[in-house]
Amino acid sequence: MSNQTSDNNKRIAKNTLLLYFRMLITMLVSLYTSRVVLQTLGISDYGLYNVVGGVVTMFTFINGTLASGTQRFLTFELGANNKEKLHRVFNTAMALHGLLALVLFFLVETIGLWFLYNKMNIEPGRMDAAFWVFQFSCITMLINVIQVPYMSSLISHEKMDIYAYMSIFDVVMKLLIVFLIQVVDYDKLILYGFLFxxxxxxxxxxxxxxxxxxYEECKFSRDLDKKIFKEMMNFSGWNIFGCASVTFQGEGVNILLNMFFGTYITITA
Known part of the structure; x- marks a missing residue:
């Protein structure tokens, strides 16, 4: 029992240090890239990128509730060492997030696109760029929704080292993006959205x-469980208002500022 407690403490300390290291690297790189991207895109395009991405993000608050539910159910079955049910939970989560991705895609490409063309305050001549950034953000959203069960499984297994390494990989790629948008002779905003x-x-x-x-459970099959599906939906329902409030507080303010003041003031929100 003492050895097990010692191993758990070491694992917790290791994961904590890795996450702090990840946060430090991400913060330092972001301080540099944000300034260079702002200079390269310009104030208006930088604000346009943020607010157009915000329109897409507004539709994804449900994904946050399902993500917490998925992680909870995977962690519980992993702790219970029930491999068969763990596999069913993962498959059910994949089906649930696949369904959510289809619903979000429909909403974004109908209501979201209508909102972009009819309500957003976009500078003349930049609507085509805004459209492409919107589409890139939509595809990114779908990818993020579908990969939630994989991310939840990774976190449930406490593989924070992989999570930290991938975060460092992301910030290195952001540095590369900053370099490319400065040297490539093309619409900077569209190129920035595409590279992201x-x-x-x-x-x-x-x-x-x-x-x-x-992880054995991460091999998708049609082994779905309606009972688990219902339990995950019920569990996620308790978090929906909290996730919605956080999303609308952040992205909603940006969108309102854009509607009344344009893209220049959006970045100050």
């Missing part, structure tokens, strides 16, 4: 490959 999409695709692919190779 590529980085998200690569990160999602790496996470998926790692989880499939190391």
């Amino acid at each position: 999409l590529i980085v998200n695709c690569i990160s999602a692919l790496i996470y998926n490959i790692y989880c499939r190779r190391h």
